[in-house]
Amino acid sequence: xxxxxRFARLATCTACLFVVACTTYxxxxxxxxxxERERGRVHVVEHSTNTRLATVSGMxxxxxxxxxxxxxxxxxxxFGRDGGLTKVDLLRGRIVKRSVQAGNSIGGxxxxxxxxxxxxxxxxxGVRLFDAQTLDMIMDIPAAAADGSLSKVVGLVDxxxxxxxxxxxxxxxxxxxxxxxxxxxxxxxFPDVGRLPYDALLTPDGRFYxxxxxxxxxxxxxxLWHPDGGVRRIMDNYGRGDEKLPVYKMPHLEGWxxxxxxxxxxAVGRHEVLVIDSKDWTEKxxxxxxxxxxxxxxxxxxxxxxxxxxxxxxxxxxxxxxETLEIVHTLRPxxxxxxxxxxxxGERVWLSVRDDDRVAVYDTNSFExxxxxxxHKPSGIFFSxxxxxxxx
Numbered sequence: 286x287x288x289x290x291r292f293a294r295l296a297t298c299t300a301c302l303f304v305v306a307c308t309t310y311x312x313x314x315x316x317x318x319x320x321e322r323e324r325g326r327v328h329v330v331e332h333s334t335n336t337r338l339a340t341v342s343g344m345x346x347x348x349x350x351x352x353x354x355x356x357x358x359x360x361x362x363x364f365g366r367d368g369g370l371t372k373v374d375l376l377r378g379r380i381v382k383r384s385v386q387a388g389n390s391i392g393g394x395x396x397x398x399x400x401x402x403x404x405x406x407x408x409x410x411g412v413r414l415f416d417a418q419t420l421d422m423i424m425d426i427p428a429a430a431a432d433g434s435l436s437k438v439v440g441l442v443d444x445x446x447x448x449x450x451x452x453x454x455x456x457x458x459x460x461x462x463x464x465x466x467x468x469x470x471x472x473x474x475f476p477d478v479g480r481l482p483y484d485a486l487l488t489p490d491g492r493f494y495x496x497x498x499x500x501x502x503x504x505x506x507x508x509l510w511h512p513d514g515g516v517r518r519i520m521d522n523y524g525r526g527d528e529k530l531p532v533y534k535m536p537h538l539e540g541w542x543x544x545x546x547x548x549x550x551x552a553v554g555r556h557e558v559l560v561i562d563s564k565d566w567t568e569k570x571x572x573x574x575x576x577x578x579x580x581x582x583x584x585x586x587x588x589x590x591x592x593x594x595x596x597x598x599x600x601x602x603x604x605x606x607x608e609t610l611e612i613v614h615t616l617r618p619x620x621x622x623x624x625x626x627x628x629x630x631g632e633r634v635w636l637s638v639r640d641d642d643r644v645a646v647y648d649t650n651s652f653e654x655x656x657x658x659x660x661h662k663p664s665g666i667f668f669s670x671x672x673x674x675x676x677x
Contacts, residue, residue, distance in 0.1 A: 313358040316375050317626070317668035319637065319644055320350045320363075321661050327352075327363065328660060329378050332628045332635065332668060335646050335656035339378025345369040345385070350665055351392045354672035355417060356399035361667070362417075364393045370404055372420055375669065382420045386413055394443040394677075401464055403441060403449045410435030412451060414464060423467055430456035431476070440485025440496055440538070442676040444509055452482035452496045459485075459496060459507055459516055478505040478516045486538040487676030488548075488563070495519075497538050499553065506566060519566040523552065523559065542583035542590040544607035549590045551578035558592060560610060572610055575601050580624065583607070584649055585631035593622045593636075602636065604652070614652050618645045626666035637663035 315333040326342040327350075344350075346367035353362050360381065361373040368387035373380055388408030395402055395417065402415045411427040428436045428451075436453035444450050447465045452458070459478050463471040480500025487494050496505040503521040508514055542549035547569065548561040558581055560570040576598030582591050590605040599621050604614040620640035627634050633655065636645045644663050646656040671677045 311376070313375050313669050314629070315669075316358070317666065317670075318352050318361055318363070318373070318375075319635075319658070319660055319663050320347050320352075320665040320667075322347045322350065322639075322664040323662045327361075327373065328658075329373075329375055330658070332633065332646075335633075335658070337658055341373055341378060341380060343380060343383070344371055345383075347664070349391065352665065352667040352671075353393060353395050353402075353677065354667075354669050355395065356672055358669040358672045360417075361669070362393060362395065362402050364390050364404060366390070368406065368408070370402070370415065370420060384415075384420055386415070386422065391437070391439060392441055394441055394449060395672075396443055396447050396449070396464060397445055397675075398447055401447075401467075403443070403462075403464075405438040405441035405451055407437040410437055410455075412438055412441065412449065412462065414467075414470075424464075424470060426462055426470065426472065428453050428456070428460070430458070439483055442485065442487040442494065444487060444494070445491045445675065448509075450485075450487070450494045450507070450509070452478070452485050454481060454483060457482065457500075459494065459505065461509070461512065473512060475507060475516045479503060479518065484538040486541050489543055489675065491675040493563075495538065497550075497553065502553075504550070520550075520559065520561065520568060523568065537580050542581050542607075544583055544587040544590065547607065549581050549583070549605070549607070551581045551592075558590070558605065570610055572605060572612070574605075574612070575603055575615070582625055582627070584627055584634070585629065589613075589649060591625055591634060593625060599623075616647070616652060618647075618654070619643070623664045624666050626668055629668065629670040635666050637666055639663060 319328045325344045328337050329339040345365045349366045363371040368390045369385050371383040387406040390406050393404040402417050404413050413425050414423040428438050436455035438451050439454050441451040449462045459475040461473040479498040482496040483499040485496040494507045502523050504519050505516050506519050507516045546563045550559045558572040562569045576594035578592045592603045602616045603612050606613045619638040623639050624637045644658045644660050648655050
């Protein structure tokens with residue numbers, strides 16, 4: 286026979302535990318990181334309420350840091366300029382493990398199955414692969430040019446089929462690393478793609494890898510559905526006949542924009558955004574903008590493209606309508622707008638305003654500022670929703 290008093294006590298305890306659990310546990314889909322570049326720390330933030338949840342210190346040199354996420358969106362992998370690879374637990378707001386794996390790293394990616402973290406390195410050059418759970422190194426892929434010298438690696442992205450694609454800055458090559466068999470990775474090399482590929486992007490469907498060329502006008506395109514076709518040049522000599530301008534900051538192609546079949550790409554050293562028809566990868570138009578574009582990013586709905594700029598115009602952000610190809614609004618959030626990040630459905634955008642020591646949050650419909658956070662010298666902003674996107 287059940288003791289009624291004992292049952293009541295157990296029920297009460299269970300209810301208490303349920304309440305505690307409900308007030309303690311939460312999802313991570315609306316969380317992310319803001320990088321504080323000079324203090325070697327990141328802030329864990331939530332974009333539903335525009336708040337800071339935690340601060341994580343001890344991250345090393347974050348002067349050019351970037352972050353990617355585990356497939357469950359709980360853990361961030363932060364790549365530091367000092368070669369540091371740091372795994373951060375968003376829910377607990379702390380470092381899980383940190384490894385200085387090279388002398389100078391420039392970014393990374395997570396494999397399609399979520400088990401491998403790849404890091405691209407300037408020093409000593411090459412790509413290193415790590416177990417996503419333990420951060421133990423699995424393999425080292427030296428980026429050796431034809432003459433045996435090691436090259437800086439840039440433009441590393443994850444691609445379908447547990448592949449990583451990256452560019453060799455010094456060697457002018459693009460490589461595909463198929464890591465499906467961890468003990469026997471398959472490397473496919475594409476030489477002579479152009480001079481000094483400085484960054485690259487992957488189209489949202491995971492099909493086309495496009496590298497920008499700093500040493501010459503043009504882009505190098507590789508169709509990952511048909512890699513046997515090799516790399517071909519697109520937008521060749523788009524600045525031909527024009528006076529070369531000094532490049533104050535290299536544009537970031539990973540922050541490019543895609544709306545329908547149109548691609549919006551920053552022109553190197555020019556006050557223009559290039560519009561490319563992805564059906565045949567030919568130029569459709571050019572949009573004159575305020576300065577040299579750095580990030581050209583599409584709002585998730587695809588109707589807007591937001592552009593920030595290099596010095597000396599880096600206090601300004603312009604918004605392009607992707608239907609009319611016209612600038613519809615200009616904002617001046619403050620000095621040194623370094624990075625932009627949209628919330629997953631695009632109703633708001635977060636901007637890092639480095640020289641004002643703050644992050645500003647704008648409504649993408651009204652263009653009004655709705656919130657701000659005080660952050661010392663903020664740079665990169667990375668939301669956990671990136672975990673669900675190919676090539677980021």
